[in-house]
Amino acid sequence: MALLSKRSMNAADVADLIERFLQGKIRYPQEWNDFVDASQRDKKIEAYRRRCYDLDPLVNRPGPQDPNALAELHKIVNELRHTDHP
Numbered sequence: 001m002a003l004l005s006k007r008s009m010n011a012a013d014v015a016d017l018i019e020r021f022l023q024g025k026i027r028y029p030q031e032w033n034d035f036v037d038a039s040q041r042d043k044k045i046e047a048y049r050r051r052c053y054d055l056d057p058l059v060n061r062p063g064p065q066d067p068n069a070l071a072e073l074h075k076i077v078n079e080l081r082h083t084d085h086p
Contacts, residue, residue: 007041014048015080018073021059032060044083048076 009017014035021032036053040046051072058069 007038009035009040009045010042011045011048011080011083014045015077018052018077018080022070022073022077032056036060048080051076 055069058066
């Protein structure tokens with residue numbers, strides 16, 4: 001995925017990426033970091049990215065992941081799956 005397309009993700013793209021992260025099936029080692037570190041053009045998608053950015057230190061670390069942060073990521077996926085974004 002080119003940098004340009006990383007900044008133009010839609011709701012399904014973000015939900016898919018979060019699910020891959022949660023399942024330990026990211027496409028390449030820095031996929032999650034590339035997402036949380038690159039602002040999105042769509043303001044609604046950017047709001048979701050920022051939520052993931054805030055949760056990142058709790059879930060993207062050695063040792064156990066924070067269960068509340070993981071639950072929040074699952075909630076975000078659910079929200080994204082039920083949004084009217086293209």
